[in-house]
Amino acid sequence: MKLITKFFFISLITGIALTGNVFAAERFIVAASTTSTVNSGLFDYLLPKFTRKHGIQIRVVGVGTGQAIRVARRGDADVLFVHHKKSELAFVRDGFGIGRSAKVGQTKSVKSAYKAIANSKSIFTSRGDDSGTHKKSLSIWQVAIKVTSSNGGAKWYRETGSGMGATLNIASSMNAYTLTDRVTWENYKNKEELKILFEHDPLLQNQYGIIKVNPARHKHVKSKEVDIFINWILYTEGQAATNNYRLNNKRVFFTNAKK
Numbered sequence: 001m002k003l004i005t006k007f008f009f010i011s012l013i014t015g016i017a018l019t020g021n022v023f024a025a026e027r028f029i030v031a032a033s034t035t036s037t038v039n040s041g042l043f044d045y046l047l048p049k050f051t052r053k054h055g056i057q058i059r060v061v062g063v064g065t066g067q068a069i070r071v072a073r074r075g076d077a078d079v080l081f082v083h084h085k086k087s088e089l090a091f092v093r094d095g096f097g098i099g100r101s102a103k104v105g106q107t108k109s110v111k112s113a114y115k116a117i118a119n120s121k122s123i124f125t126s127r128g129d130d131s132g133t134h135k136k137s138l139s140i141w142q143v144a145i146k147v148t149s150s151n152g153g154a155k156w157y158r159e160t161g162s163g164m165g166a167t168l169n170i171a172s173s174m175n176a177y178t179l180t181d182r183v184t185w186e187n188y189k190n191k192e193e194l195k196i197l198f199e200h201d202p203l204l205q206n207q208y209g210i211i212k213v214n215p216a217r218h219k220h221v222k223s224k225e226v227d228i229f230i231n232w233i234l235y236t237e238g239q240a241a242t243n244n245y246r247l248n249n250k251r252v253f254f255t256n257a258k259k
Helices: 035-039 042-054 065-073 085-093 110-120 132-145 149-153 164-174 182-187 223-234 236-244
Strands: 007-011 027-034 056-063 079-082 097-103 124-126 157-159 177-181 195-198 208-213
Touching: 027 035, 027 065, 027 223, 035 042, 035 056, 035 164, 035 182, 042 056, 042 223, 042 236, 056 065, 056 223, 065 079, 065 085, 065 132, 079 085, 079 223, 085 097, 085 208, 110 132, 110 195, 124 132, 124 164, 132 177, 164 177, 164 182, 177 182, 208 223, 223 236
Parallel strands: 007 177, 007 195, 027 056, 027 079, 124 157, 124 177
Antiparallel strands: 079 208, 097 208
16 A cells, blocks of 8 residues: 655755845846756845845846856856756866856765666656756666666656746646755645655755856956855855755755865
């Protein structure tokens, strides 16, 4: 007898983010970030603190990780804040970014669970939208069963092409498994019978990195303001503010940036 009929995997997305609020400040920078960080509510909490101290406004473009990187490559952002390390390193390697500063958080075996889903052909829904969460799920599938994109066209594997909230709704309606980030789960109101199956597995760590867009590529990048912002994010004040942020009285970001 099934005591719980619907499960999903949840990764403890770690890191910090920017803010969607617009303040009347003369100085501003544009940040390309992810929908999960935009939807987390952290932006509204964190960045006013930075703006009040430094007088620099952060204007966020919130899209999937892949699109955020494309925005930054075009020079339509001053700083990139996403969570797919391989893509971030490529961004820097190709000369579009300078440095990569990261924050990591600790989040049982999800590898064997993914294998069981594949062996039983249970329905698994993935975002399929080039987001950091989708890329993380693909990397787990690669480790678990050595198959990457779309799992070889298996019928039990469904890509929604949607954001995380919509994918959770689809998982609920299909009695399916999925992978989601912590902040979206905490904000998600339509939980019904969805339950957390795994968390705190090292494979579920999803690291955020912050990268300065290379002013040698795009001369309009506001280099001085970006340096101030990155330093604030990575050092004591920004780290403390991020760790103090709560959703439903739960800590959802864990920082450990190193100098």
